Amino acid sequence: MSTDKRLPTLGEVLFVLIAFVSIMFLFVVQFEIPIQLALLTTWFVIMIVGLRIGYSYAEMQQGILKGITDGLEAVLILICVGALIGTWIAGGIVPSIIYYGLSIIHPSIFLLAAFIICAITSLATGTSFGSAGTAGIAMMGIGISFGFPVALVAGAVISGCYVGDKLSPLSDTTVMTASLSKVNVIEHIKSMLFVSGPAFVIAGILFLITGFFFIDSSGTIEQAEATMASLNDFFQINWYMLIPAAIVIALLILKKPSIPVILFGALLGSIWAYLFQDVALLDAIKGLYSGNSIDSGVDFIDNLLNRGGIVFMLDVIALILFALGVGGLMEQTGILKVICIKLLSWADNAGKTTISTILAGFFGNFFGGAAYVSVITASKITEENYDRLNIDRRILSRNTEAGGTVTTPMVPWSDGGVFMATTLGVSTIAYLPFLWFNFLVIAISILYGFTNKFIWYTKPEEKTEEQDSERALP
Template sequence: MTEQYRLPTIGEILFVLVSFIIVMFSFIVLFELPIQLALLVAWFLIMLVGLKIGYSYQQMQTGLLKGVNDGLEAVLVLISVGALIGTWIAGGIVPSIIYYGLSVINPVVFLLAAFVITTITSIATGTSFGSVGTAGIAMMGIGASFGFPLPLVAGAVISGAYVGDKVSPLSDTTVMTASLSQVELIEHIKGMLPVTIPAWIIAALLFTGAGFLYTPEDGDLSVAYNTMASLEEHFTIGWYMLIPAILVICLLAMKKPSIPVILFGALLGSLWSFFFQGHTFLDSINILYAGNSIDSGVDFIDNLLNRGGIVFMLDVIVLIIFALGVGGLMERIGILEALGDALAKWANTVGRVSASTMVSGFFGNLFGGAAYVSLITASKITEANYDKMNLDRRLLSRNTEVGGTLTTPMVPWSDGGVFMATALGVSTMSYLPFLWFHFLAIAIALFYAYTNRFTFQSKKQLKKLTPIQEEEL
């Protein structure tokens, strides 16, 4: 039987994209309905177009399931990190980090410290989720005690966490980007450094400057002291509380698989809650699933530490599955391919082809809901143009990482956006203006592309192209 389907037209693509945005806005802002339902409605909008252009439901279901399957690793990481958060709070690991942080970190340099600490953690572990779910939560507690606005603290935490997610050889997105772009891993990381280093330095200066705006007189330090007293009252605090964190970071730094290592860390947290925090054995095991529960009488402590467990991530997991389904459907009925064809006609300079890759990555997050989807859309939609223009694939991998990985926490319904908001207790739109490292990296990458700096052209393409040559491309 001959297959009778075609690529969607620009009009049909616009119908899907505009309808998607209208549905998301209506459900979230106007009706205050769960975002999961909005994504489910988006499935049917895409299927309507698919049926019109000749796809059967079975064909579209295959694409939907493929999209979900491609992102299942992220779901497993979320389950693991959820268990880790709960047991590390109950086991006293996170409370001890908060306690010692309050005692040694000066409020003036706190934002810089939060940025640096999450940077180091993410480079050492290769996971932004794990860095935010552990060190990040501790930094939120310290920042709140010092009187910093939580969205600003979240911006520093997420900015640092994504440094490692972008350049660490242990990061799954870094490895995936190099693989999709057909670039050796170390070469990909080297290609990222001209963007990452200046963006990190400028972001560090900005967070330092923001910290000086909050002197000890500006922040209510009595909250910090009360927090320390409350933590001592409800948890056993000691240096040995940090052993699980040190072990997990070391194992990840030794390139051990992230999911079993995170789950091992969660189990250590359960054991710490049993041996050191007074939980019964059954309760310490149940925390893996149900999360931590504390009634300290201090609203700040309760809001910060009543979280974690696999249950804590269930809404996020459902959302990500629906978002992955959207990406799978759009790929199956040819929307991504048609967008790639349209971009190819416009992207005829180094600057434009770089911008098109970043836009494709952002679209992957916007309509696919996951970093994995964004990396695929960014690299596969635009890779032919790099070869056509004789550009080194390291430029493709860099632009893919910048447009895909870094824009993930900017989208409220992407896996990164939902996890960051859930784990830190700050909405995506609230912390978005403070993702200074992300915006700087995007701006610097575009600056390089449009000024032909660090574009890794082959030797015969190093000379500037004439307008006629650019037109021929």
């Protein structure tokens, strides 16, 4: 085979993109074939184009392996969080959080409380996955007990979880984005506050108003009391059930490595299950792999609490590996580069540049299947335009988070989308309309771009007096 290689034409890129969307629709919607097979089939479509433009199979395999390697940390975290979910349920940690939450949170403010609690947890720990797998599951239990639709509760939970994922200095995507954009991580966070602050306040108000007008408090109190009674029947509920959660959060706040800390928390869950929940020692250890299993006779409690364990994440892991492979193939064969060139030629001002970065991040999630891929595509595909237009790289890093991090749970086959849907028991399409914080971050970022508000430049002498006054961060 000839070693001459070329970039794919726009027609070949469009063929891949259309084929990707068509395969997803036919496999998942039309024939209900597992999405993992749809992604695997997409590999071969991209390989056909790769062979046509001069790549050997060995070269494309290297692209697949690189794509998977780039996202392996997320896979390892998924494994650890799966183990933690199972043992924290069996050990009474999550049931205790649900029980105490039902006793102190009023139904009318529940959505706001769920949003804020998950935001605080994610800010303190730096992980949206860990926050959803612990506080998120507890908030789902409380919300369902109050009679809220599961999709609405999931929207509040995920919105809160991604506050910390994009803002916390402990978050891997926050640090990675700052590094890729060549911006100090604290300056990166300060820049994001101009977007995330208003988005957080507006989303909080929306969740508060929705909670006030959505439910009948008298009816939900009865449901909550029934749930509390059922939890009391099957778990020992006490304040010291919360100790493992406090330890894990404290260790993460102290910037200890996420993977060993989460695994240590999972082990504590097994110990608590043995010591306080009358679970046999061997079964408590097995729970790390197999998760929790109870038969309470209450359907929603069984559906909520019969989950977790490493085995709970195996389908998710397979899906993410195939999605990462798609991203690696697109990178290796130049498909993403062609998209980059088109975006660069179109974006000639701050507003268009903002949109191009957000689109590049979304493409990374849509075709690469992982937040790690999305922040790479968003920052590297569009960084040239920021330098050409003399736009401060803090805007690049801020927009990268808006296009990469917060769009991750919006894509059903991305690592974030699959994890949230699996962990919370709600499909991505169902909770998507309620990701109010995420959508607000995107909308406010675009608004700033086209109004030139909070857009800073590296050459202030070439800008207007008004822009000069806005350049310096407070």
